[in-house]
Amino acid sequence: MASVPPPSPEAQLSFLAKLQRLFAEGDFTATYKFALLIALADLAVELGADDGSALRLATRQIGERFIQQYWRQSLDYGTGRAGxxxxxLAQNLGDQAAVVTAIKAFRARTGINMPWQAARHPDYRALLSKVTQTVSAQPLKFLQNFGGGNDPFLYERTGPGQLVLNPGVAYCLRRFHPLVQQLARTHWVGHVKSNKLNRGILGEADDLEDFLFRISRQSLVAFCAGLRKIDGDNCFYCGGALREVDVDHYIPFSLYPRDMAHNFVLAHRACNRSKSDMLAARRHLERWLERTVKRGDDLAEVGSGAGIVGDGPTILRVAAWGYESVRKSGGRAWVSPLRFEDVGVECTSLFDG
Incomplete structure (x- = not known):
């Protein structure tokens, strides 16, 4: 199949302008639309290509992402917080969001605490069906209504359980993924904070964004212990013995804000802070790719026990997208404190095998 040219610079600017209008002029009575934008952006990165082709998706795929996004949000917030x-937390201006209610009922009925364990339970199919129906009937139907009209600039519904991202949309979602994520998450946090139903729960909240979108500290501690058994007690980057240890997102969270087991490495606090939001240089990439392939099953198992998704093929596609995006923008990669190098084809070619 012939490659479709990427959208022109003018088309990309038009996409951003319409996205801005969607946030400014859209009707957000619940957080579903923010979750939908996050899901579409993630799926574009994981399944799309750097050309202008359309991308076919199943509503079931989006339903799965909704369960993952709202799983922790079906827990109580505010435990032990003064005042x-x-x-x-209410995700709707009226009755609690149906997705949250369904997940909460599933958890109470099955006793399952980890979303990745949920998928193995016989009742999960019914949960996924219910969530997918809600997604189809609500945010997928209304997301593209803004400014008093409907503008299907993102996707078209092509049949029961199916939609297609319009030509050029997957490319734009991939290119502007950090921006889309930031906008959606910022508005999501703002929506929850401004909802009067949450006033008694929030109190003087200062960690709301972490609660909504990051794995729990308890899960991270459990994962760190398992990661030590796989990788040992040395910093992934400099090789030195670990004393104060950080669990670092190899592909920076700022670039792709989704916690995945294969993307975590153990690092010195100093190395982690120095690397910050940068990609790592080729010497680190080569070892990370080898580890992801050779220890993939072990990482998935440790992640499952800590409630963190383990998906080696997906994180490899995400990494390929990340390095190619930074290469095209002329970005640099972190070698060690105060040492950097260009991200060139010698990095991106490592994903061709």
Whole structure:
């Protein structure tokens, strides 16, 4: 199949302008639309290509992402917080969001605490069906309504359980992924904070964004212990013995804000802070790719026990996208404190095998 040219610079600017209008002029009575934008952006990175082709998706795929996004948000927030009463945060201006209610009922019925364990339970199919129906009937139907009209600039519904991202949309979602994520998450946090139903739960909240979108500290501690058994007690980057240890996102969270087991490495706090939001240089990439392939099953198992998704093929596609994006923008990679190098084809070619 012939490659489709990427959208022109003018078309990309038009996409951003419409996205801005969607946030400014859209009707957001619940957080579903923010979750949908995050899901579409993630799926574009993981399944799309750097050309202008359309991308076919199943609504079931989006339903799975909704379960992952809302899983932790079906837990009580505010436990032990002064001036706050523990409770599940309202994601809707009226009755609690149906997705949250369905997940909470599933958890109470099955006793399952980890979303990746949930998929193995016989009742998961019914949960996924219910969530997918909600997604189809609500955010997928109404997301592209803004400014008093409907502008299907993102996708078209092509049949029961199917949609297609319009030509050029997957490319734009991939290119502007950090921006889309930041906009959606910022508005999501703002929506939850401004909802009067949450006032008694939030109190003086200062960690709301972490609660909504990051893995819990308890899960991270459990994963760190398992990661030590796989990788040992040395910093992934400099090789020195670990004393104060950080669990670092190899592909920076700022670039791709989704926690995945294969993307975590153990690092010195100093190395982690120095690397910050940068990609790592080729010497690190080569070892990370080898580790991801050779120890992939071990990483998935440790991640499952800590409630962190393990998906080696997906994180490899994400990494290929990340390095190619930074290469095209003329970005640099982190070698060690105060040492950097260009991201060139010698990095991106490592994903061709």
């Amino acid at each position: 706050a009463l523990p409770g599940v």
